[in-house]
Amino acid sequence: MSKQILRINMADLSYKYEKVPKKWSKWAGRGLTSTIVAEEVEPTCHPLGPNNKLVIAPGWVSGTPAAPSSGRTSFGGKSPLTGGIKESNSGGLSSQKIAKLGLAAIIIEGTPKDEKWYTLFLNKDGVKFESADDILGKGMYQVDEIFWKKYPNEPAIIGIGPVGEKKLSNAGISINDPENKPGRYAARGGLGAVMGARGVKALIVDDTDGPGVDIADMDLFKAGRKKLTDAIMSHDLTKPGGGLNLYGTNVLMNIVNEAGGLPTRNFSAGQFEGAAKISGEMIAEMVEKRGGGMTGHGCHPGCVIKCSNIYPDEEGNDFVSCVEYESAWAFGANCGIDDLDYVAKMIRECNDLGLDTIEAGNTVAVYMDGGALEFGDKEGALSLFDEIRKMSPLGRILGQGVEATAKAFGVHRVPTVKGQSMPAYEPRAIKGIGVTYATTPMGADHTAGYTIAPEIAGVSGKVDPLTDEGKADLSLTFQAATAFIDSTGYCLFIAFPILDIETGFAGMVESVAGVMGLKADDVDAIAMGKEVLKIEREFNTRAGFTSADDRLPEFMRYEKLPPHDVVWTMPDEDLDKVYSWID
C-alpha cells in the first residue's frame, strides 16, 4: 500500500486521505514537513492565525522492522518564536506508530469555528474528533495518564500543556515516551502554540492493525540496517557502555566547561564553578546512590544507543526524564544554579506545562540578568513556573521566551538569533557553532549542524580548527547533512558512527534507499540536504528575512568572554557566504 497524506481540517472537523503527490514522494521527515509548509503556508501569515498549519511526518525508515534508533518525528510550521519556518524533531512513540498507519504525513489546518478544543483519536479506521473539555488546563503528566487508561493499546500521545493552550511562543509539543511520560518534546520554536491555535489539545495515535511500512528493496534495506547497527554498536560513543549510554548527552557538561565554552549566568562567562554538580557524571552518582531512576534509557522503541535517563528524587522514586545536557545547562550553569534536584524540578515543570527547556532556562537567566532575581536563586527560579501555571502577567511574559522577557526587564544581553535563544555552547569560545547558530533557517539551534565524514563533506585534511577560514563552507555541509538525517527518521546521534566508520554511512544510505526503492548511489545525502535547506531558506526570505537576520547578538562582539577573554570575530561577509549559493 502506498503511503498517504492525512489532512485534518479543524474548521469543519473533517479529514481526508490523499495520495502523496509525486513532487513530495521523495521526501520524508524534515524534508517533507518543510516542503509542505513551504508550499501550503503563506510565509507572511500570522503563526497563530487560521492560515498556518502543523505538519507531522515520520522519517523514511521509521516504522520499518528493527532499523536502529529510528523513532524520530518531524514537526513543521511557521514559528511564533522566530517568524520563520520551523522544523522541530523528537523521539517518543509517535514516529513509528504514524508510519505503521501507512502515513507519510499528517497536516492539521484550520481553526474550529466553535472555538472549542478537541482531542483527535487516530487509528487505522480514521480520525475521531472528541471534546477536550475534560482535559483542558491539565499538565502533560496527567494527560498522558488519562489517555493510556482510556485507550488500552498504549498509543502515542502528541499533546500540548497549558502553555500551548494559551498560545505562548515558548510552547512545545509533548510526545510520550515508552513509560508514557511526557519526556520527549518537539520543543523548539513554539510549535505547541501552533497546535493550540488549531484547537487541538492532543492527537492520539493507535497503530493497531495498521498496514505497516512498505519496503521496496528488502535485501538492500537489511544490508544497510546491519551495517548501520554494527557501526552504532561498535563506536565508542554510541555502543552499550559508551559515552552516551553511560552519561547521556550530559556527558558534555564537564568537557565544555573545561574548555571554557559553557555559557554561564546568561552568557557572561564560559566556565561555571558548579558544573560538575549538574553533570552526567553526577546523574550517574545520584542513580546509584538513591537506588532509583536509570541511565541508559531509550526514548523510543528500538533505540540501541539509549542516551536518555530517568532522574530519581531524594527517596529514589522516578522523578523526571530526561535531564539532557542542554536542559541541565539551561537551568543550571546559565542560571548559576548548581543543585541537580532543582534543575530536575524545573525540567519536570517544563515537561508538564509544555515548555522548551532551552528557551525556558534562557528566559530565567535573562530575568535574573535584569535584576529581578539573583543568579543562583534556585527557589526563586522554581517559583517562576508557578507564575506560568497561574498565567499571571509575569507568567505570560516568561512563557513568551527570551526576547519578550528581555524587553520587559530591560536586558541588553539577549542570546538569540532570529528570536530563538542559544543552547549550551558559547559561540565566542566555540566559533564553528556560532556560524551555524547565525545562519540556520531555524534560529539559534545546536542540532542544525552535525558533522559528516570529511570525505563526504569534501574537506578532508583541509580543516584548521583554529581559524575562521572555511567555517562557512563547513557549516553549510553540516547543515545539509543534518537536514538529511532529520529526514531519515534516524536519531541525529548516528552522526557519530557514520562519521568515523565508513560502513556506517553506507548503511544509513542503503537502508534509506531500500525503503525508497532507489539504488544507494542515487541517494546523495548532501545534495538532498541542501535541497531542504533551500526550501527553508526561501520560505524565510518570503517571510521577510534578510542577511541582517543571520547575525549573532551584538554584545558578543564587544563583551569579552572569560576565561579566554574572546569576542565573536567572524566577519559578516563570511557569514553571508553560507547561503550565497541561494541568495
Next chain:
Amino acid sequence: MPNINVTLYGDIASYGAGKHIAIMDLDLPDDAVIDTLLQEISLPSTERGYLFVNAVLFDAPGLYASKDELLQNGDHIGIFSIRHMWPYQYRDGIHMSEALQIAMEESGAMKNTYRDINQP
C-alpha cells in the same frame, strides 16, 4: 615543586579514589610533564580521553600530543575517560595547544574519536 589541581571524569575517577569524578591536588617534581602526572596517578595513557590544561585542549582520545608538555605551579588539569564524547561541531574553534593542532592536522580534525574503533 609545582602544585597541580587535577579532576578525573568518568570511570578513570577510580585512579583518584572516586567513582565518576575525582578531584585532587598533587605536588609534582619541578620538571614534571603531563606524562609524569599520568604516571603519578597510574593512569594508563590508553585510558585517557580529552585532556585540558587551564581551559586549553591539550589532547584527545587516541592522540598523545600532550605527554611532554611541562606543568606549572597552579595548573588545573581536567582529564576525561576514553568514553567521553565531544562532537566535532561542538569543539570547532576552541583553544588547543600547538602540539595538538599539529597532531589533528595529521590525524583529521573532524573525527569524533581517534581510537582504532576495531580495538576493544
